Amino acid sequence: MPKMTFVERDGTRREVEAPLGLSVLEIAHKHGVDIEGACEGSLACSTCHVIVDASWFPKLETPTEDEEDMLDLAFDLQETSRLGCQLIMTDKLDGLVVKLPAGSRNAG
Numbered sequence: 001m002p003k004m005t006f007v008e009r010d011g012t013r014r015e016v017e018a019p020l021g022l023s024v025l026e027i028a029h030k031h032g033v034d035i036e037g038a039c040e041g042s043l044a045c046s047t048c049h050v051i052v053d054a055s056w057f058p059k060l061e062t063p064t065e066d067e068e069d070m071l072d073l074a075f076d077l078q079e080t081s082r083l084g085c086q087l088i089m090t091d092k093l094d095g096l097v098v099k100l101p102a103g104s105r106n107a108g
């Protein structure tokens with residue numbers, strides 16, 4: 001089973017099992033990691049914002065325009081920011097590391 005790591009706001013690292021085909025948001029929810037995901041993956045909020053570790057960022061699929069638009073509304077936006085609900089676990093992403101942003105803002 002692939003694994004991924006969430007870095008919590010206080011710097012705590014949590015390595016969790018990351019079943020193939022699940023989104024980073026779904027994996028977070030499975031393990032009680034505090035990412036909101038208000039629209040449950042329908043690209044209508046930015047509350048599933050995560051900051052991808054710089055070494056992993058180039059390995060991800062390019063974000064769609066819809067994702068980019070939503071990301072623009074995310075609080076604490078960084079160069080390697082992505083929406084957690086759009087990152088789907090694959091073999092290639094085994095070991096992925098993402099950080100939780102300082103906060104989130106519900107774009108409604």
Ligand code: FES
Nearest residue numbers: 037039041048085
């Ligand atoms: S959960 Fe709303 S965009 Fe990801």
